[in-house]
C-alpha cells in the first residue's frame with residue numbers, strides 16, 4: 564500500500580503569496596504588467612503567470628521603460644529603483660514583503676544614525692541576490708556582504724560593526740558567522756548583531772526535518788535559484804539521505820519509488836502547492852500503470 568503525503572507547512576510564504584495575488588489582480592483587469600525580476604524563484608510558476616500576461620524584465624529593461632505599471636516582487640529593491648520610477652513616470656505596485664521592508668528600514672536608520680562614525684554594516688547573505696542588493700542599497704552601496712566565515716577578512720576589525728542577515732538565511736549559519744565576527748572585531752569597537760532571519764523560514768526548519776524523517780523517500784520540489792530552498796533541502800537531507808530535489812514532475816525518477824511504501828513531498832517558500840500536488844498525481848499514475856501491467 565503506497566502512502567504519499569504533501570507537507571502542510573511547505574509552499575508559498577505570505578510574502579510570495581501577496582506578490583502573486585497582487586499580480587493576478589492587476590492582470591485580471593486586463594492591464595499590461597511588468598515584473599522586475601522573477602516574481603518567485605520557481606520557473607514553472609513564472610511560466611504560469613507569463614501565460615496570464617505578466618512580463619518579467621531585468622534592471623536594464625526597467626531603466627528604459629516609461630509611463631507604465633511595474634510590480635516589485637517580495638525581495639524588495641534599492642532606492643535607485645524608486646528614483647527611476649519617478650523619473651520615468653512608472654506606476655509601481657510594490658509587493659516588497661513587509662519583513663524585508665522592515666529590515667531595509669532598520670538598516671537605513673542604523674546607517675544614517677551612525678554617519679560620521681568609523682563604522683560598517685555587514686550583511687550575511689548571498690552576494691548579488693535581489694534581496695541583498697536591496698539591503699545594500701540602504702547604505703549607499705557601502706555595506707559589506709559576506710557569505711561565510713571564510714570571507715571575514717573583508718571586514719575591517721577597527722570599525723564599529725553592525726551585523727544583519729538576509730531574511731532567508733538559516734539561524735544556525737547566522738549565529739556561527741556572528742560569533743566569528745564578534746571574535747574578529749577589536750574589543751575597543753562596538754560590534755552588534757540584529758536578528759533578521761524570517762520566521763517563515765526559521766520555523767519551517769524543524770517541521771521539515773521531522774517530515775523528512777517520517778518518510779522512506781522524499782521529493783523536495785524547488786527551483787534551483789531559491790535561497791531558502793537550499794537551506795530547507797539541506798535540512799531534509801541531514802535527517803534523511805533519501806531526499807531528492809526536483810523542479811517539476813518531469814524530473815521524478817520513478818525507479819526510486821520501487822518497493823517504497825511511504826513518500827513525502829515538500830518544498831520551499833517559493834514552491835506552489837499545485838506543483839507538489841502535480842508531483843503526487845504523477846507518482847500515483849505511474850504506480851497505477853505499473854500495477855495494471857503486472
Ligand code: SF4
Pocket residue numbers: 576577578579637638660661662663730731761762763764791832
Ligand atoms: S521568506 Fe519571509 S521575508 Fe522572504 S518573502 Fe517570505 S515572508 Fe517575506
